[in-house]
Amino acid sequence: MTRPVRFTFDGADIAAAPGASLAAALTAAGVRGFRETETGSERGIFCGMGVCQDCLVTVDGRPGRRACMTAAAEGLDVRRQPARPPLTPPPATTLTPVLRTPQVLVLGGGAGGLTAAIAAREAGAEVLLLDERTTTGGQYFKQASGSVPPLDAQQAEGARLVSAARAAGVEMLHGAEVWGAFPGPRILAADAAHVYDVAPRALIVATGAYERPLMIPGWTEPGVMTVGAAQTLWRSYRTLPGRRVAVFGNGPLSAQVALELARGGAEIAFLGEAAPDPLRRPGATFAMLRHDPRLAAKGAAMLAALARRGVRVAHGTRPTRIARQDATLTVSWEGPRGAAEAEVDAVCLSFGFHPQNEVLRLLAAQMRFDPRFEQLRPERDETCATTVPGVWAVGDCCGLGGAPAAAVEGRIAGRAAAGGGGPTAAERRALARHRGFQDALWRLYAATTQRIEDMAPDTLICRCEEVPRSALDASLDAGCEDIGAVKRATRIGMGRCQGRYCAPALAGYLARRAGADPVDAGYFAPRVPVKPVDIATLTAAEPLLAADADADAADG
Amino acid sequence: MADDLVVVGGGITGQAAALAAAEAGARVTLIDWGRNAGSAANAGSLHVQMQSRFLRLNPHLAENVERSLPLYRAAVAEWARLDAALGGVEMSREGGLMLAETPAQMAFLETKAARERAQGLDVDLLDRGALDRIAPYLGPGLVGAELCRDEGKINPLVANARMTTRLEALRVRRVRDRIVSVTAEQAEGTDRYPARAVLVAAAWGSGALLPMLAMPTPPEPLHMNITEAGDYRIRHLVQHAERSITLKQFRSGQVVIGGGWPAEGGADGTPAVLSRSMAANVALAGRIAPGIAGLRVIRTWAGLNTPVDGKATIGPVAPGAALHVALPGDAGYTLGPIVGRAAAAVALGLEPPVDPAPYSPERWRQ
Ligand SMILES: Cc1cc2nc3c(=O)[nH]c(=O)nc-3n(C[C@H](O)[C@H](O)[C@H](O)COP(=O)(O)OP(=O)(O)OC[C@H]3O[C@@H](n4cnc5c(N)ncnc54)[C@H](O)[C@@H]3O)c2cc1C
Numbered sequence: 001m002t003r004p005v006r007f008t009f010d011g012a013d014i015a016a017a018p019g020a021s022l023a024a025a026l027t028a029a030g031v032r033g034f035r036e037t038e039t040g041s042e043r044g045i046f047c048g049m050g051v052c053q054d055c056l057v058t059v060d061g062r063p064g065r066r067a068c069m070t071a072a073a074e075g076l077d078v079r080r081q082p083a084r085p086p087l088t089p090p091p092a093t094t095l096t097p098v099l100r101t102p103q104v105l106v107l108g109g110g111a112g113g114l115t116a117a118i119a120a121r122e123a124g125a126e127v128l129l130l131d132e133r134t135t136t137g138g139q140y141f142k143q144a145s146g147s148v149p150p151l152d153a154q155q156a157e158g159a160r161l162v163s164a165a166r167a168a169g170v171e172m173l174h175g176a177e178v179w180g181a182f183p184g185p186r187i188l189a190a191d192a193a194h195v196y197d198v199a200p201r202a203l204i205v206a207t208g209a210y211e212r213p214l215m216i217p218g219w220t221e222p223g224v225m226t227v228g229a230a231q232t233l234w235r236s237y238r239t240l241p242g243r244r245v246a247v248f249g250n251g252p253l254s255a256q257v258a259l260e261l262a263r264g265g266a267e268i269a270f271l272g273e274a275a276p277d278p279l280r281r282p283g284a285t286f287a288m289l290r291h292d293p294r295l296a297a298k299g300a301a302m303l304a305a306l307a308r309r310g311v312r313v314a315h316g317t318r319p320t321r322i323a324r325q326d327a328t329l330t331v332s333w334e335g336p337r338g339a340a341e342a343e344v345d346a347v348c349l350s351f352g353f354h355p356q357n358e359v360l361r362l363l364a365a366q367m368r369f370d371p372r373f374e375q376l377r378p379e380r381d382e383t384c385a386t387t388v389p390g391v392w393a394v395g396d397c398c399g400l401g402g403a404p405a406a407a408v409e410g411r412i413a414g415r416a417a418a419g420g421g422g423p424t425a426a427e428r429r430a431l432a433r434h435r436g437f438q439d440a441l442w443r444l445y446a447a448t449t450q451r452i453e454d455m456a457p458d459t460l461i462c463r464c465e466e467v468p469r470s471a472l473d474a475s476l477d478a479g480c481e482d483i484g485a486v487k488r489a490t491r492i493g494m495g496r497c498q499g500r501y502c503a504p505a506l507a508g509y510l511a512r513r514a515g516a517d518p519v520d521a522g523y524f525a526p527r528v529p530v531k532p533v534d535i536a537t538l539t540a541a542e543p544l545l546a547a548d549a550d551a552d553a554a555d556g
Numbered sequence: 557m558a559d560d561l562v563v564v565g566g567g568i569t570g571q572a573a574a575l576a577a578a579e580a581g582a583r584v585t586l587i588d589w590g591r592n593a594g595s596a597a598n599a600g601s602l603h604v605q606m607q608s609r610f611l612r613l614n615p616h617l618a619e620n621v622e623r624s625l626p627l628y629r630a631a632v633a634e635w636a637r638l639d640a641a642l643g644g645v646e647m648s649r650e651g652g653l654m655l656a657e658t659p660a661q662m663a664f665l666e667t668k669a670a671r672e673r674a675q676g677l678d679v680d681l682l683d684r685g686a687l688d689r690i691a692p693y694l695g696p697g698l699v700g701a702e703l704c705r706d707e708g709k710i711n712p713l714v715a716n717a718r719m720t721t722r723l724e725a726l727r728v729r730r731v732r733d734r735i736v737s738v739t740a741e742q743a744e745g746t747d748r749y750p751a752r753a754v755l756v757a758a759a760w761g762s763g764a765l766l767p768m769l770a771m772p773t774p775p776e777p778l779h780m781n782i783t784e785a786g787d788y789r790i791r792h793l794v795q796h797a798e799r800s801i802t803l804k805q806f807r808s809g810q811v812v813i814g815g816g817w818p819a820e821g822g823a824d825g826t827p828a829v830l831s832r833s834m835a836a837n838v839a840l841a842g843r844i845a846p847g848i849a850g851l852r853v854i855r856t857w858a859g860l861n862t863p864v865d866g867k868a869t870i871g872p873v874a875p876g877a878a879l880h881v882a883l884p885g886d887a888g889y890t891l892g893p894i895v896g897r898a899a900a901a902v903a904l905g906l907e908p909p910v911d912p913a914p915y916s917p918e919r920w921r922q
Pocket residue numbers: 049107108109110111112113114130131132133137138139140141176177178179206207208209210211227228229231253256353356394395396397401402403406530531
């Protein structure tokens with residue numbers, strides 16, 4: 001066993017496994033609340049993947065560090081973050097500016113990005129891949145931190161894919177977060193020591209998805225997190241979100257995570273699925289079997305394994321409210337058997353996925369609203385090229401397709417971006433099969449997404465700015481017509497997560513009130529930064545970008 | 557039935573005009589295209605002292621600005637009135653600083669301060685020691701500053717929202733339409749809006765509607781940045797004698813960084829942010845106020861400013877005409893309320909809050 005890493009949290013000693021994120025280490029130590037909000041409520045891990053910005057802590061005098069994305073290190077002074085950190089100058093950080101011009105740049109190192117990078121490399125291109133996570137593999141292949149052996153076949157397969165990319169000569173920069181995208185395309189990113197200005201000949205966006213939340217009163221309490229956050233805690237850091245856990249979701253992820261947590265030693269107090277019982281819809285089950293009997297069998301085995309542990313999926317069931325008393329969460333739900341509640345120490349919530357398409361929207365790729373999944377998807381041709389010349393998009397950032405489809409898309413786009421040929425017949429067939437499976441899968445799990453119209457008035461629609469539904473409705477009654485006006489009137493979407501959770505819900509709500517489907521313009525306008533960016537990063541980027549201004553001047 | 561007043565343009569100027577008219581008992585319709593309002597993009601600085609940016613970029617217009625200084629003071633007083641009337645717009649008047657890094661910049665500020673004092677402004681020159689006493693958040697490298705006590709800031713999000721509520725309460729009719737022509741009797745878009753008087757307050761859209769005036773209203777696309785919230789410490793509106801920056805903190809803690817860095821695109825689309833403006837603007841802010849370096853920039857945006865000739869335009873297009881103009885010119889959010897109220901008063905034959913004569917459209921008449 002390797003020696004633990006020691007750091008302090010508000011002065012108290014914490015021991016962490018080497019490679020653990022601060023979030024995992026604090027969770028293991030029983031700390032749930034990491035920061036305070038403007039109204040004095042506490043927040044902790046929610047998304048576990050750098051999106052929600054609720055896990056902020058102050059590290060060595062520098063506020064605004066995401067505990068879920070920051071590795072624990074020996075001697076760190078970590079502190080709970082107040083709603084408004086003091087304006088004390090933080091210790092100086094100097095980042096080295098780096099200008100890169102690879103033939104192919106891949107954003108995201110999940111199933112889609114890794115495969116795309118390998119294919120582009122095999123077609124002869126020089127490839128650079130950026131990923132904000134320090135652990136490799138993306139969401140499906142989620143690798144473990146440190147040097148623990150793979151948890152299962154899924155992780156082992158991911159490890160092989162990462163090694164293959166390395167062996168192929170893909171240059172991979174982990175911990176490098178993309179914060180800017182400008183026409184060109186021109187991508188700006190930063191890691192702990194550098195700021196990158198990348199002007200590739202071809203860009204492949206493979207930024208994946210994040211989870212659609214379930215918005216209910218109490219969804220912001222520490223101890224309440226997305227199903228994926230709990231999964232990352234366990235799969236990457238071997239940390240359980242709690243001892244007694246309730247899981248609510250839609251789709252196979254929640255059952256899978258419930259099983260993983262149960263195997264890891266957690267007690268699953270309740271497992272709720274929004275979709276009705278599949279036994280009542282044999283047609284959909286058969287369709288799924290037909291498309292991919294192996295994956296369908298995997299799903300059935302998973303449910304059987306849960307049943308052996310005494311966990312049964314409660315179908316047609318949704319949580320309604322969560323109340324917290326110290327570390328105890330009381331979660332209430334409603335289902336076909338009426339309403340009930342349980343006391344637990346963690347609640348995992350999710351409701352499908354939202355594509356991380358910010359870079360695509362910033363580059364003005366044409367988007368289309370998909371009414372079935374209620375999300376924007378980029379228009380793509382058969383090589384996965386978007387409407388922007390030189391920009392391809394693969395995997396879940398184009399709408400949920402699953403890891404196998406992402407991998408095939410990656411292969412196709414990677415080759416095309418490197419100047420190679422179009423999809424082969426085998427690739428077309430494989431893609432059709434994977435997409436057919438996803439289609440059947442989501443027919444089986446079909447459930448109406450949560451709508452603002454059905455939410456309690458005290459439900460926070462915007463977690464960051466703490467805007468309840470009642471305030472939103474008041475702004476609409478006062479005559480706000482478009483999403484921008486609502487935002488300016490209520491502060492909905494103005495917070496650190498940049499509207500990632502509220503915007504899709506709000507876009508749908510406004511569109512239904514107007515009796516239409518949402519369009520790209522119905523979401524918040526895409527703007528840089530893609531993620532909140534340090535002033536030190538921008539300062540380091542200045543010479544790179546100023547050189548650009550000089551070039552403009554020279555041009556005339 | 558014809559309205560007493562139809563206002564074209566629903567930014568701060570048009571809203572203030574509609575408000576003043578409705579408060580005077582007039583029947584008012586306010587028509588807005590809903591595009592690129594500077595009032596929805598601006599940063600809420602209440603400018604009074606002459607902006608060095610404007611002086612440097614438009615030396616030929618310096619005199620216009622100088623002669624408008626009394627209007628700026630009246631404008632801030634008007635905001636104070638609105639702050640009370642609308643029920644709070646997070647206004648503060650703790651003064652504005654213009655920083656100098658060199659003796660030459662300090663000398664520039666001395667001359668400027670003398671000209672401003674002559675126009676009745678409450679300004680002072682501070683050496684580094686005096687500066688540190690009132691603004692300990694400033695970084696090294698500064699030799700002094702000019703302090704203008706009339707300056708301040710408001711939160712435009714709050715102000716716009718409160719304004720909308722107030723107009724609603726006064727039953728001002730609000731219409732979304734693109735006006736394509738105006739006369740003294742009506743404005744016309746997809747619909748016709750007859751009125752006893754018509755007021756054009758359409759910023760960058762005004763020139764095209766008023767061909768009888770040789771008034772240039774090209775939009776100037778500008779860049780803004782905002783950070784996450786920090787402890788409220790930066791109480792002044794901070795500018796620089798030679799470099800483009802306005803830096804301030806909303807009372808809610810966010811630091812707003814702007815100052816005229818360029819954006820891209822015009823009125824026919826949504827203006828786009830330029831990466832170099834973002835980096836240079838924010839880097840400069842970080843050097844001026846090193847304490848903000850612990851906060852992250854969470855959003856940037858671009859909007860359209862309509863500086864015209866740096867001076868407001870208020871009044872009828874021709875003597876006695878019932879077709880009127882209200883354009884604030886530079887620092888238009890500061891000036892919008894006073895300019896809008898003055899123009900509405902003139903259009904309705906009421907006593908204006910300031911003498912509009914120096915701002916007559918006369919100078920644009922063909
Ligand atoms: C939380 C979560 C859990 C999931 N769990 C499962 C599961 O257990 N089983 C299953 O079958 N499917 C699961 N899925 C779905 C599955 O992960 C995807 O179908 C598959 O990973 C798609 O691959 P991808 O390459 O498109 O995206 P991903 O694997 O998500 O990879 C995207 C990568 O892009 C990076 N990235 C995103 N934005 C930026 C940025 N701004 N800068 C730098 N890097 C960035 C991310 O760090 C990530 O590594 C999960 C999805 C999510 C979101």
